[in-house]
Every structure is written in structure tokens, then in C-alpha cells.
Amino acid sequence: xxxxxxxxxxxxxxxxxxxxLECVQDMDHENMFWYRQDPGLGLRLIYFSYxxxxxxxxxxxxxxxxxxxxxxxxxxxxxxxxxxxxxxxxCASSWSIxxxxxxxxFGDGTxxxxx
Amino acid sequence: xxxxxxIPAALSVPEGENLVLNCSFTDSAIYNLQWFRQDPGxxxxxxxLIQSSQREQTSGRLNASLDKSSGRxxxxxxxxxxxxxxxxxxxxxxxxxxxxxxFGKGTTLSVSS
Numbered sequence: 001x002x003x004x005x006x007x008x009x010x011x012x013x014x015x016x017x018x019x020x021l022e023c024v025q026d027m028d029h030e031n032m033f034w035y036r037q038d039p040g041l042g043l044r045l046i047y048f049s050y051x052x053x054x055x056x057x058x059x060x061x062x063x064x065x066x067x068x069x070x071x072x073x074x075x076x077x078x079x080x081x082x083x084x085x086x087x088x089x090x091c092a093s094s095w096s097i098x099x100x101x102x103x104x105x106f107g108d109g110t111x112x113x114x115x
Numbered sequence: 116x117x118x119x120x121x122i123p124a125a126l127s128v129p130e131g132e133n134l135v136l137n138c139s140f141t142d143s144a145i146y147n148l149q150w151f152r153q154d155p156g157x158x159x160x161x162x163x164l165i166q167s168s169q170r171e172q173t174s175g176r177l178n179a180s181l182d183k184s185s186g187r188x189x190x191x192x193x194x195x196x197x198x199x200x201x202x203x204x205x206x207x208x209x210x211x212x213x214x215x216x217x218f219g220k221g222t223t224l225s226v227s228s
Contacts, residue, residue, distance in 0.1 A: 033215050042220040058215060090158055103149050104216060106159040
């Protein structure tokens with residue numbers, strides 16, 4: 001089975017802090033994604049990566065950056081955390097274009113609170 | 116811009132009932148459609164994926180259908196159980212390039228014993 005592991009289930013940080021959310025997948029997937037999920041708004045894409053060191057902005061990239069130095073790991077960075085970034089963050093991975101029929105697999109999520 | 120809608124937002128049924136969850140999308144030019152389950156406070160579990168060339172997929176008590184021309188998909192759950200209680204999300208992939216999914220806001224299902 002595919003395993004997507006997010007480093008923290010719950011995280012509490014203060015405004016202005018730099019926050020790192022980590023995600024690791026064990027299936028050698030080329031694509032990795034970061035979403036946030038908010039009540040009434042559903043899931044929205046922040047960033048995705050289709051290869052090591054490659055990244056593309058999603059629908060709501062403002063205030064975030066990402067890092068993919070190794071194929072299995074995709075990090076989401078909140079440069080200067082703000083209260084409106086309090087949310088559930090979900091990481092996902094999938095095969096590349098050549099096998100793009102394959103489903104996306106999600107981690108258990110990180111519930112982040114910014115105080 | 117592709118939009119995905121799920122109606123109803125919430126559904127309550129007694130155990131044993133067969134039920135249908137609905138998903139509609141505005142642009143029929145999709146690459147595939149995926150159904151997920153989400154338990155409270157947890158991540159998403161993939162249930163079924165239907166390619167644009169397919170009409171349905173089945174897994175156990177679950178059957179998902181796809182009608183691209185009308186922009187609709189349904190998830191049929193047979194003989195519902197309390198353990199089926201969760202939020203069900205559908206999502207469409209709009210092109211072959213490895214971009215992300217566009218999600219509906221989900222239907223929250225409650226099955227009472």
C-alpha cells in the first residue's frame with residue numbers, strides 16, 4: 001500500500017514564525033501536492049511538484065513556499081505565519097504523466113493553529 | 116473554470132439502506148474522476164477512480180458511475196453500515212499533465228444503527 005506520511009498531526013505556532021510542514025511518500029511517485037482544507041471552502045491546491053527541484057503554484061500560493069530536494073520528500077513552508085493560515089493541511093502524491101491515470105494518495109493531514 | 120458540486124451536503128439514512136451520492140461538474144472535458152472518503156480529522160482515502168473512457172467502477176459494496184456528456188457521477192453504496200459514516204468527496208482531473216484535482220465540498224453521510 002502507498003504510504004504518505006505527514007510529520008505532525010497537530011501543530012501550534014505563533015504569528016510571524018517560520019513554519020515547516022513535512023511530507024514523505026514511499027512509492028517513488030513523481031508528483032507531490034500540498035492542499036489546505038477549510039470549512040465551506042473545501043480543498044484548495046497550494047503548490048505541487050512534478051519532479052525534484054521542480055514546483056508549480058496552485059490556486060492559493062501566497063504566503064507559502066515549497067521545497068523538494070529529494071523525490072520522496074515535499075516540504076511546505078509558511079514564511080511568516082499568520083492567523084488566516086490556521087487550517088488543515090493535506091499532502092498527496094501520484095504517478096507522473098505517463099501513468100497519470102493512477103489515483104492521488106493522501107496523508108493523514110496536519111491541523112495547524114496559528115495563535 | 117471547472118466547478119464541482121456535490122448535493123446534498125449532508126445525508127442521514129438507517130442501516131441497511133441503499134443510497135446514492137451525487138457529483139456534478141461544469142466542464143465535461145475531464146481526464147478522470149476520483150471518489151474519496153474522509154473520516155473526521157483525518158486525511159482522504161481513495162475509493163474509486165474512473166477514467167474518462169469508462170462508465171463505471173466497482174469495489175465491494177461501492178459502485179461509481181460516470182456520464183461525461185451530462186457532467187455527472189454517482190457513488191452507489193449498497194446495504195449501508197454505521198461504519199460507512201464519513202464525508203465523501205469527488206474530484207476531477209481536467210488534463211493529462213500531472214496537475215492537481217478539483218474537489219467538490221463533499222457529502223457528509225451518517226448511517227444510524
